[in-house]
Amino acid sequence: MSSVLGLGNALVDILAILENDQLLEKLDLPKGSMQLVDETAAQKVQEAxxxxxxxxxxxxxxxxTIHGLASLGVKTGFIGKIGKDDLGEVFKKDMTEHNITPHLLESDTKSGHANALISPDSERTFATYLGAAVELSQDDIVDELFADYKYFHVEGYLVQNKSLIEKAYKMAKANGLITSIDLASFNVVEDNLEFLRDLVHNYVDIVFANEEEAKAYTGKEGEEALHQLAEGxxxxILKLGKEGSMIKRADEVVKVGIIPAxxxxTTGAGDLYAAGFLFGLIQDLSLEKCGKIxxxxSGNVIEVVGPKMNESKWGNIQKLIKEELN
Structure with missing residues (x-):
């Protein structure tokens, strides 16, 4: 089976379930957003x-996404940067224990972490301190990294480092890899629109977006947004939350529903959807089957806190995929 290399911010999620949304107002964090914060603000969230x-x-x-693929038995690797601290160790250990090859560089800066504040309605709000993660630079991206992989998946959050993401995609294409991007967050798309469009048109084969991201990217909604997203x-793939997803390849448009959950x-729902979709694509399955996987x-991960699932959940997922393939 083909192998997938990921590139992203190496962050440790610190998950907290809130009793209500008052704390978000107190911390001045717009509900459902991903805010980048400095070390002081991150500390404030921790204390609150x-x-x-x-x-x-x-x-x-x-x-x-890489974790999800590894849990389905796909050979994977991940490029990121961590600090020489406990959180960095947590990140590295988690990768190796899940059979992911860690291509991790180290920094003297503290490891990045995302304070994920989960509201009673399961919406999550992130206060993210990027720390060492953001120090990954274009100089860290070398040809050897791409040698054993067929697919290359990148998170849109990296667009704040334009030279890094561009060099990585150029190198991946030069090495014959199939490339994908997850647009990550509507505010990220809004702030980097021209650059993202050029990037997708020039280097990206597969693009994932949710409704808000697609609207920020295209100015349109629903199927109109999907058609424009697919240009170049x-x-x-347009992820529609409770409405499932819509997928377009050439002239083919497929609508896929959700599973009861x-x-x-919702932390990790989009990331795990991408893992399932890529898993299907790697095996040359139909777009509909890719979307169903x-x-x-994503239907399983929203039933747990955080983006990780235990063995029995994965056992259940494997069973459902098998049924889908027969």
Whole structure:
């Protein structure tokens, strides 16, 4: 089976379930957004949530997708940068324990972490301190990294480092890899629109976006947004939350529903959908089956807190995929 290399911010998710949304107002964090914060602000969030029990998990959008693929038995690797600290160790250990080859560089800066604040309605709000993660630079991207891989998946959050993301895509294409991007967040798309469009048109084969990201990218909604999203790329996937997803390749448009699920926390839903979709694509399955496997993964991950699932969940997922393939 083909192998997938991910590139993203190496972050440790610090997950906290809120009793209500008042804390978000107090911390001045718009609900459902991903805000980049400095070390002081990150500390403030930690203190404001010190009474809440926290869960730690290696996170970051691309890392979540790679984790999902590794859990389905795909050979994977991940490029990122961590600090020489406990959180950096948590991240690295989590990768190696899940059979992901870690291409991790180290920095004297603290490891990046995302404070994920989960509202009672399961919407999540991120206060993200990028730390060492953001120090990954174009100089760290070398040809050898791409040698053993067929697919290259990148999170849109990296566009704040334009020279890094551009060089990585150029190198991946030069090495014959199939490339994908997850647009990551509507505010990221709004702030980097021209650059992102050029990037997708020039280097990206597969693009994933949710409704808000697609609207920020195209100015349109629904199927109109999908058609425009697909311009200049091979496959476009519009993730519609409870409505499932729409996928376009050339003239083919497919609509896929969701699986029944009880949502506790939507963290990682889009990332895991991408993992399921890429898993299907790697095996040359129809777009509909790719989308259905994406739905199976995202439907399962929203039933747990955080982007990681235990063995029994993955066992259940494998069973559902098998049924889907027969």
């Amino acid at each position: 949530t010190s009474h809440i029990k926290k869960d730690l998990a290696s996170g970051g959008s691309a890392a979540n 790329t091979e496959v476009a 009880t949502s506790i926390d 994406g739905s199976i993964l």
